[in-house]
Amino acid sequence: MTSDWQARRATPARPGEPLAIVGLAELDPDGLDDVVVDVARFGIPPMQARSMNRMQLLMLEAARLCLADAGHPERPLPAERTDVVTGLCFALDRQHANAVRIELPRYAREVERAARAAGATPDRAARAAAELRERLAPRLGGSPHDRVGEMASTIPARIAAAFKLRGRTLAVESAEATSFVALAHAVDQLRAEASDAVLVLAGQRRESPFVAEALAAKGRFGPGGGRASAGAGGAERAPGSGAAPRPGETSDHPVVEGVGAVLLKRLSTAVRDGDRVYATVLDCTLRHDPRPGTFRHSHSVALRQEAAADSLRAAGAEPDTVQYVVCAGSSVPREAAAEREALARLHAGRAPGAVVLGTGDGRAFAHAGLASVSRVARGLREGRYPGPPVGDAEPVEVPFRRARAGEAWVARPGAPRRAVVHGSSLTGTFCHLVLEEHRGPGPAGPRARSRSGPRAVPVAVVGLGGRFAGAPDAAGFWRVVGSGRTRIGPVPDHVLDRDLYHCPGSLSLTHSYTDQGGHVPVPADPPDDLAVLPLRYAAMDGAQRLALDVAAELFAGRRAPTGRGVVAVGTTLGLTKERRAHTDLFLAGLEDTVAALPALDGLSALRKKKLLERLRERTGDSAAEPSPALLDGCLASGVAALLANEYGLGAVPLAVEAACASSLAALDVAVGALRSGTADFAVAGGVELACTTRDMVLCSALGLLSHSRNAPFDAAADGFTPGDGCGLFLLKRYEDARRDGDTVHGVIRAVGASNDAKSLIAPDVAGQVRAMQRAFAQVDFEPCTVDYLEAHGTGTKVGDRVEIAAAARLYAGGPRAGALRIGSAKSFFGHTFAAAGSAGLLRTLLALRAGTLPPNTLLRTLNPALGLAAIPAEIATRAEPWPRPPGRPRRAAVSSFGTGGINYHVLVEEDQTRHARHEKGSGPR
Template sequence: MTTSDSPHGEPVAIVGIAELDPAALDDIVVDVARYGIPPMQARSMNRMQLLMLEAARRCLADAGHPARPLPAERTDVVTGLCFALDRQHANALRVELPRYAREVERAAAAAGADPDSAARAGEELRGLLTRRLGGSPHDRVGEMASTIPARIAAAFKLRGRTLAVESAEATSFVALAHATVQLRAEVSDAVLVLAGQRRESAYVAAALAAKEGGAGVRPLTEGVGAVLLKRLSDAVRDQDRVYATILDCTLRHDPRPGCFRPSPSVELWQRTAAESLRAAGVAADTVQYVEGVGAAVPGGADGAAGVEYGDVVSGLGDGRAFAHAGLASVTKVALALRGCRYPGQLSDSDGELGDTSEPGTPWQTGVRDGVPRRAVVHGASLTGTFCHLVLEEHSEPGAPAEGRTGTEVRPAVRNRSRRPWAAAARAVPIAVVGLGGRFAGAPDARGFWRVVCSGRTRIGPVPDTVLDRELSHSPGALSLTHTYTDQGGHVPVPDEPPEDLAVLPQRYATLDGAQRLALTVAAELFSQQSPSQGQGQGQGQGRGGRGVVAIGGTLGPPRERRAHTDLVLGGLDDTVTGLAALDGLSALQKKRLLERLRERSGQGDGALPPALLDGCLASGVAALLANEYGLRAVPLAVEAACASSLAALDIAVGALRSGAADYAVAGGVELACNVRDMVLCSALGLLSHSRNAPFDAGADGFTPGDGCGLFLLKRYDDALRDGDTVHGLIRGIGASNDAKSLIAPDVAGQVRAMQRAFAQVDFEPCTVDYLEAHGTGTKVGDRVEIAAAGRLYAGGPRAEPLRIGSAKSFFGHTFAAAGSAGLLRTLLALRAGTLPPNTLLRTLNPALDLAAIPAEIATRPEPWTRPPGRPRRAAVSSFGTGGINYHVLVEEHREH
């Protein structure tokens, strides 16, 4: 994954910088009223959200806003985060508390306490910990990583894309590379990139130590920062202060099966650096400074004599900054380039970052006259990715700067025009050459289509192994501790890996359930390869060249949350034995109580296995697919709430269109049928009291569902050249943020995403035959979605009514995987020439003005007649919490 497949792509300017003091993150006070945040929502916000709001404010202020104009309509917000957040941990612990309290009651009774005392002990413990943990109905929204960029977008009225990404130590580089691709393609006009890392759980440190063998382990380092990026030509036009320019950001992945670990390949590292310098149009001997990030680069960082070297963590406590490391390094180097002095230690002692506390020596120009100051930031991640970013100083014509020699530097805008390239990039169709899925009642894509054609929902009571009804189910009641529904689209987590993969049982046991499910769906995806395209592990399944694996999911896997919860509960011995209700027990009885409690709660005392951290990384899903299937593809996790799958698809399509990748795997996975999510969604009244029934007059909410959908993508011309089976074409993807309410849908925001999708294609909305709607099954959501569709799809002559449907009536709302379910259903319908039906629709909601489009919602499969002179066309929508909107335009491939 590189930011351009040809040299001299337009530089990207860093026009704003903020870096919060890492030593004072716990002391920073953020006035939530300043951002219009209601007190009820404020109680549910994670600490990182507050810190990133503050970093965003400082960064925008550093760039001169709000006094200076900002292209808010097309300004994206991208955040980089690793591991679960504090509110996620607190909510998981609160939901698990009733189970633990019951075990305390049983252990107390077994140790000799009378029934009344044992019951009082459980109730006392619940009350004590509930007060400590807090909670509100908005906890589900407040804990989500994607709420952070959405909150920033709402606070500053930024209506571009909003998403959160994670790729271990490569996180910042992935965010910066994506931002650069978006800017160069003119999909966005500015991108606010933020990255942050906090020590949210002692479990992560323990798992990291287990992976590294325990000896000489660098601790997790905290930090939060932000940069504002624009195309250099726009920055010059707007007379922005430019700290430095990004010439290139290249990432390469070394797929190595087994436990995640950094790549030892010197050859791949050297090739990554060479490709990056070539794409930047920079000779290696003109680089004067190199900054190292993350895991060690194999063989060290060899360079020319006289090159200065640095490492940002040396100023941040000599630890591992993970998500924040890359951005902190870029900030450090950009300030050095602007100040014409080699980097010193980052400082934010006055509250606003703009200098260094220990300035380095003067930075003279390069080895040849006329060469500007140049630097490289490089690193490696424990998942096997190498990163290489090239920075260069920018000098405004005629503007003297302290320390400058007066020699000529690179012109502000290079002589290759960006606009024809950007227009061509938008026009490139992307072929879906492979697909796979597993949802309720559907073990694979064929089973998925059979369920759809049957017209029967697969939503039903979730198993007792998932929901303990005695503890957590209370029909009809809004509660912070119970779910009022027991319905869901449950999918069992696989017990064994696919047959063609040699995954050790010990390692497989440490994986998150979403990782196991995705691994199984990937087996279906790659089984579609023909023998001529190559088979077998280590061959990339016939997918040579550069790739990307972008998987939508939750940033904060359940595996980590559960492990953190067990760690906390395992440390409550003194709290339990100190309960007033147990004062009558002897010391020996209390000892027996604790022994019985450990035995029943499954707490072990053994050493942690090295692979344990693998299940705690959200990007572990993507990295697992890349490594086990031999894909030289950069892995990353994407969270954009319920639109996560389509956000991942957007990243993949952008990488393909820009030439950053030759193939991509994209999709989403989430296991939404779990007690935690069911309780948190019930607390806000989001779930249906019966079952998901989009567009029905009685619709009262959604029903959770498990699922995973994956797609293999290539540029259309490449797919035709390679003789691939083409399931359909991705023609356009539009995205937006409402910049309004985090939970209420907005017509204008959804229309904006639709308009941006159609700006990429050469056909009109009236030529789209089918709309796969988000269709949550809430009265407000359904009404707003149809109203937004009417704004766009009602224009122009329409030969047939627009058909509208939603997969959620069959499989439930699969959260991060929802967009993949909708896209899978649409592609299968295109291939079958059949318009898919809805189910559970009894009485159409009369508030939906379908006649104005005109549109119909069918309840049985219908033939999809190919319109004269053109292919079948469809659209897929996904709308997420936080005002996140995505709209994808899909077209059938017509065999010639």
């Protein structure tokens, strides 16, 4: 390590510089179904439009309105460095519809069997199954683009493509804290000068009545709540579905709808650009109260008060300068009481009525924080308190009062108007955001960016763990790599019912043409060091169980890290457990449809009753009462929350989706929090179980899968093979790790990110190069000093060729001592989707530690069109020694690219101080 960067500190480039809100948009929550979006305006082909989830259309419109509100395209917008971050909670309508569509053949088969058992002839039973499929087909749709159209991360990518924004694009989820987490990430990126503008969007819809049931089991349903049957997608709007009340009709539904957007810049940039500033964000503080067991809101008054006090201190504001406080919590009585008591303590001693109390609505989940921030920002700009808050008739305690309708917001003499928004989540997170009106020009003028800013602060990997096909832990992972033998093979029958779903050589919407995958069994029991009740463990999603097991490896033999942290896990927003629960509700609602099928007209009422009873027995009875743990298994951020809560980490949990780059996007979020000083430690990584019938069918429909096995860089490469897996990493600032005597497995020197802003599917050389350039802009070494590139290596001829061409643009320059070695973990374990980047990073860190360049497998004939000689580069099929170059550490890069033009590039190097003590490294012991 060079001494110049060891001395750097994680302080912002301009500590505490306010962030300016320069654009706002809120769609009418009572009319989300009525919003008409002109897809042609956004350059969306009709075929893709039919596969898009409704939230994608709504957020595109909100983005358009927000950018227009900020004066775009007439006013300056730094498109090259504008990020798009979306906040979403729960699965989306197209995810539900696709899950139902793919499950339907199985259900139709059970209808046929039940009909035969009830006395129908084989011909009539088969006709009944066919009639059911035909009747439901128009409701469920179906297109080759369904996999891309359903994804949460396609939303920010689509927005980036529509408006040619080439910064980061990612989707996040943290229950009711979702939009606070998105805003906090934006604050970190802007203050670190990693971005020049961030478009933050958050949205919540009632996509499935299952969510209402799961919330009811947690006590989050008011009077009049009840059970509804599910529609295919957009569930609570389907005719005859038992639709829940619409916004404005009643207030007892546990989910409130809404979609909004804000555009943020550094205040200095906004002033320089002549932007209208609604308000400035002085601080966004997040804290977590870890409590094992079922997810529930924390009732800690002390921790709430501490978070609020810390936030005001970071903003440079005293409590007595705050005039308006918004409580955007859950409205659950005990939690709301704790929220108000904490704020009352913070403002104790102030005169009666000195603080106006507003109330947001935590039932808006992903949209809760952003909705309140937007209302307050408008109020600060207009000089009026926001309109009558929810529950404004409730009595309030001293020093609070309610605002009168249309009341002017009078500033204190010589001081700006100031407000705070306070929120919380059922996973245990507290949120506190400080807003202030903008008076006068403020700081202005362009500033030179410096490589010695916070983005250059090195981050140490002090712990790692992983589980992939044939590899129960990190040591097993390295043994598999060293063996040179792939672990891809036929998936088990319970993963893919070959009679129903496997059709080799066929490209269809209902079958997979391959049965190959890198399967990992879902753990049957929790780790030995955790006391998890069987009922709760049974309610967990498979990805949550797998991550818990890997976390046990990560924390084995060490004390849980202390201080403030973040747990950022790359995963899909919309877990299998939720999709399965919605599908069960939908199928349970088909009994009347089945009984009315013309093919069954010859059956008596008694025989039809027996048919339905048998069908219920075979497909499961959805009438069982849900448990309070049911929702926990459906939250994507539940993966991270389980890690934080069960291991007692004071770390804010969030899920990150950036398609196949999700793991490295989560790493980027974690590194940003460490470098900004908002976190003292972080857990980052990714998890996904991609070997499912649903994923294999959807990916086959678009022709993405290999007909044989994943073979990156081979002349016969024809697609990827899905794989299951999870990789997790424990991170600290390098100096802190050295101080604490931690073993350092490797050092993260830089994370570069970009979006192609071009095609959602086709890879783009320029976009990948942009991510690489942004990574190297953060470090003090050249590409020619990087020895190894862990490539994305999807295994398509076009994808491989584009990736090598992009690498050549950067890595071919300068005097290279030897050929750049290139490899990919996918040939061993398959493409693990959200966990792919964690597999690549794990392989790279273990290679650095062992001093061994890892091999590739399944490579029979190297693709001659790759142009490796231009770098020069080599793709090895055998493990080779990795000698340490004179005067510098071993260095490597890890790439991960995702659908939607999402690109991440990470620069890693070994810890030289470790090798000063141990001249020879080894693999994990």
